[in-house]
Structures are given as C-alpha cells and as structure tokens.
Amino acid sequence: MVRIWKKSKPESDAASIPDPHNVPKHVAVIMDGNGRWAKQRGLPRIAGHHAGMKAVKRVTIAADHIGVKALTMYAFSTENWTRPQEEVDYLMKLPQEFLAIELQELIEKNVQVRMTGWREGLPAHTLAALDQAEADTRHNTGLILNFALNYGSRREILEAVKTLARETADGQRDIDALTEEEFARKLLTSGLPDPDLMIRTSGELRLSNFMLWQSAYTEFWFSNRYWPEFGEADFYEAVKEYQRRTRRYGGLK
Numbered sequence: 377m378v379r380i381w382k383k384s385k386p387e388s389d390a391a392s393i394p395d396p397h398n399v400p401k402h403v404a405v406i407m408d409g410n411g412r413w414a415k416q417r418g419l420p421r422i423a424g425h426h427a428g429m430k431a432v433k434r435v436t437i438a439a440d441h442i443g444v445k446a447l448t449m450y451a452f453s454t455e456n457w458t459r460p461q462e463e464v465d466y467l468m469k470l471p472q473e474f475l476a477i478e479l480q481e482l483i484e485k486n487v488q489v490r491m492t493g494w495r496e497g498l499p500a501h502t503l504a505a506l507d508q509a510e511a512d513t514r515h516n517t518g519l520i521l522n523f524a525l526n527y528g529s530r531r532e533i534l535e536a537v538k539t540l541a542r543e544t545a546d547g548q549r550d551i552d553a554l555t556e557e558e559f560a561r562k563l564l565t566s567g568l569p570d571p572d573l574m575i576r577t578s579g580e581l582r583l584s585n586f587m588l589w590q591s592a593y594t595e596f597w598f599s600n601r602y603w604p605e606f607g608e609a610d611f612y613e614a615v616k617e618y619q620r621r622t623r624r625y626g627g628l629k
C-alpha cells in the first residue's frame with residue numbers, strides 16, 4: 377500500500393501542543409528584547425514595545441488553550457523609571473491600548489486580568505485602565521492574566537519584612553512562630569501559586585529582580601528570540617521542556 381500522505385504533526389513534533397497532563401499551573405515571563413528587535417529593524421524602541429504587545433496576546437491565547445491557570449507577564453519594573461521620559465510615557469499608554477483591543481475577547485474567554493506591583497507613581501490613566509479591566513473580569517473563573525507592573529522583588533521582600541517587624545514591635549506577632557507560608561502572604565503575589573515555569577526571552581540569563589522568593593523551585597527556560605518574535609510554538613516548546621524535566625519526578629513531586 378502506498379501512503380500518499382503522512383501525519384503532518386506527530387506527537388513528538390516541535391509544533392505539537394504539550395501533554396495536557398502536567399501543564400504548569402503558573403507561568404511567568406520576562407518579556408525581553410523589544411528594544412533590540414526594533415533597533416535591528418531601524419525602528420524606534422517604542423515600535424518594539426508595540427510589537428511586544430502583540431506577542432502578549434499570542435502567548436495569552438496559547439496559555440489559555442493548554443489550561444495554564446496563571447500567566448504573569450513582567451511588563452514594567454521599578455527600575456524601568458530610569459528610561460527616557462518619552463519612552464516611559466509611551467509604555468504607560470500600552471495597557472489602555474491593549475485593553476481597548478483585547479478586553480472584550482478576554483472577557484469572552486473567561487480570563488481574569490490582574491496586576492502585581494505598586495500603584496504609586498503610575499499615571500491615573502494607566503490605573504484607570506487597569507482598574508476597569510480588573511473590575512470587568514473579576515467574576516471570571518478562567519486564566520489569570522497577571523501583569524507585573526511597577527514591580528520589583530527586593531522592595532517587595534523588604535516591605536514584607538517591615539510589616540512583620542512592625543507587627544512584632546506592636547506585640548501582635550511572635551516572630552519565632554513566623555512560617556514561610558505567612559511570609560509569602562505578605563508579598564504582592566499573595567494568593568497566586570509560585571511560578572512553575574519562568575520564561576525569559578532575548579538571550580539574557582538573569583532574574584533581574586523578578587519574583588526572587590517565589591522562584592525558589594521554578595524551572596527556567598531561556599529563548600534567544602526577541603520578545604516581539606515570540607509565538608505560540610515557542611511557548612509550547614517551553615512547556616514541553618518543562619514537562620520533560622519534571623516527568624522524572626513523577627509521583628514524587
């Protein structure tokens with residue numbers, strides 16, 4: 377018998393979707409390389425940020441598709457305020473732009489939009505867009521799309537320590553009885569599980585002050601692609617590598 381076609385996407389193929397069992401519950405992403413992507417094309421940095429927004433959409437759809445529970449995207453760090461003012465001003469308009477285009481579909485897909493970071497310092501128009509998105513998706517039960525915005529982990533840990541020190545000084549707390557779980561509840565990510573998988577694009581191999589406490593047991597996956605080039609297939613590749621690594625501990629995890 378002559379087979380005139382073959383399976384176009386066997387299970388082992390790079391383009392196939394991950395095993396529906398053992399999908400990471402929480403995936404965190406450091407979306408790096410937007411500026412370099414733009415520079416390579418002779419475009420202004422803001423064009424890279426805009427293209428990066430499209431990748432946020434693609435990865436959100438991919439994560440939702442395979443049943444990831446929470447996706448945290450590192451959109452703006454506490455260190456990013458040192459960038460040129462006009463770049464910061466542009467970045468602060470992206471949540472509105474993203475939500476104007478995508479919020480309706482996110483609602484239809486039962487996605488919950490959230491933010492992790494400090495509100496202080498963010499422009500009122502940015503906060504208004506975030507508040508609107510959070511309010512409009514509060515009762516959704518699907519994927520948590522969490523934007524880390526004006527977030528930095530050392531400050532997060534330091535503020536938790538200060539709160540705990542005050543509670544101790546006030547006599548409200550027995551410091552010797554403090555547990556890891558209680559400490560974690562003082563962090564900005566309280567309520568979210570720790571990330572199972574962290575992705576960083578653009579060939580950088582650092583944590584850059586992102587989820588220092590939370591990533592104690594996280595699997596890391598690095599891509600040489602610039603963030604605006606990152607797509608569904610790359611995301612699935614990362615998840616499949618996560619599954620290869622964690623399969624070994626099956627039953628013991």
Ligand code: V0D
Nearest residue numbers: 407425428429451452467468470471474523
């Ligand atoms: C630029 C690459 C989506 C990283 C992605 C304020 C840097 C595109 C959002 C967004 C940014 C944030 C909140 C929200 C909806 C969308 C975003 C910023 C930067 C920084 F509710 N992309 N995006 N926010 N970039």
